Amino acid sequence: MKFNQFVIIGLGRFGSSIGRELIQLGYEVLGVDRDEEKVHEMSHVLTHTIIADATEEEVLRSVGARNFDCGVVAIGDDIQASILATILLKELGVKKVVAKAVSDLHGRVLQRIGVDRIIYPERDMGVRLAHQLVSPNLLDYIELSKQYTIAELQVPSCLEGKSLDDVNPRGRFGCSIVAINKPKGIIIAPVAKDVLTTNDVMVVIGTNDQIEQFQQSIGQ
CATH class of the missing domain: 3.30.70.1450 (Regulator of K+ conductance, C-terminal domain)
Incomplete structure (x- = not known):
């Protein structure tokens, strides 16, 4: 499957790096983060950015998350937020969900949720x-x-x-x-x-x- 549109949740170093590279490769990317400063920094790089809490279902519905080919959950400092955002993307029917894990336990939980691919950047x-x-x-x-x-x-x-x-x-x-x-x-x-x-x-x-x-x- 060829992916054209990506939604990245979490615009820290990991999420921002993925977003920049996807843009360089010619894909459309929506970046979502609660941190206004991070969103502002990436607003001139990504196709679209939004300041929002991706653990709220209505937020993801309002940005049309279900229409994206792939969702990347790049939240690393808040495991609960990572898990909730991942669950919502799966429930909304995003075709492929990739998530960052910061520990083996975090990864096992993501696996149980049904994440298509789990990334352990530091490990x-x-x-x-x-x-x-x-x-x-x-x-x-x-x-x-x-x-x-x-x-x-x-x-x-x-x-x-x-x-x-x-x-x-x-x-x-x-x-x-x-x-x-x-x-x-x-x-x-x-x-x-x-x-x-x-x-x-x-x-x-x-x-x-x-x-x-x-x-x-x-x-x-």
């Missing part, structure tokens, strides 16, 4: 940073599930000038290089003859163990 960023700190070639790390991961790895000097056939990560470790980000552009689904240079970034997908073994092999 996820901590996990990604930890992996980056211990793996010098790792630029980014996204956990797809408890087993599978997508990782961005800087090509080390030991792989300079080598083709994917020479490196053979799938045959040796079971993981696959699904893209190579080169200075001149990205290669999607690279072939065996494509050559790596130290300016490249490899996008690798596989199990956590497979990628770890590959990282260790190129880090030596």
Whole structure:
């Protein structure tokens, strides 16, 4: 499903960041927050903004929340408000509801409510940073599930000038290089003859163990 209109509840750092990026990508965004200062700050950035309490059903009805393709509950400092706003969006029939969770308990409650996607910004960023700190070639790390991961790895000097056939990560470790980000552009689904240079970034997908073994092999 292609989303065109988003409503973001909570215009703190997390909600504002999402809103700015969605606008840059060409989508329409309504921002809702009780804080007048936050709303004013984003009023010239988002498509529409409103100072309101999103835990009140009539407020969400009046702004036409049910007509939005996706609702993002980005409230972080008030768990009760986060849960109430989420319930209302679900009851109003918003097609997809995404919510920020600040703890595992908060996340479990959101899951019970039926949230389509739960985001743990602080926890996820901590996990990604930890992996980056211990793996010098790792630029980014996204956990797809408890087993599978997508990782961005800087090509080390030991792989300079080598083709994917020479490196053979799938045959040796079971993981696959699904893209190579080169200075001149990205290669999607690279072939065996494509050559790596130290300016490249490899996008690798596989199990956590497979990628770890590959990282260790190129880090030596």
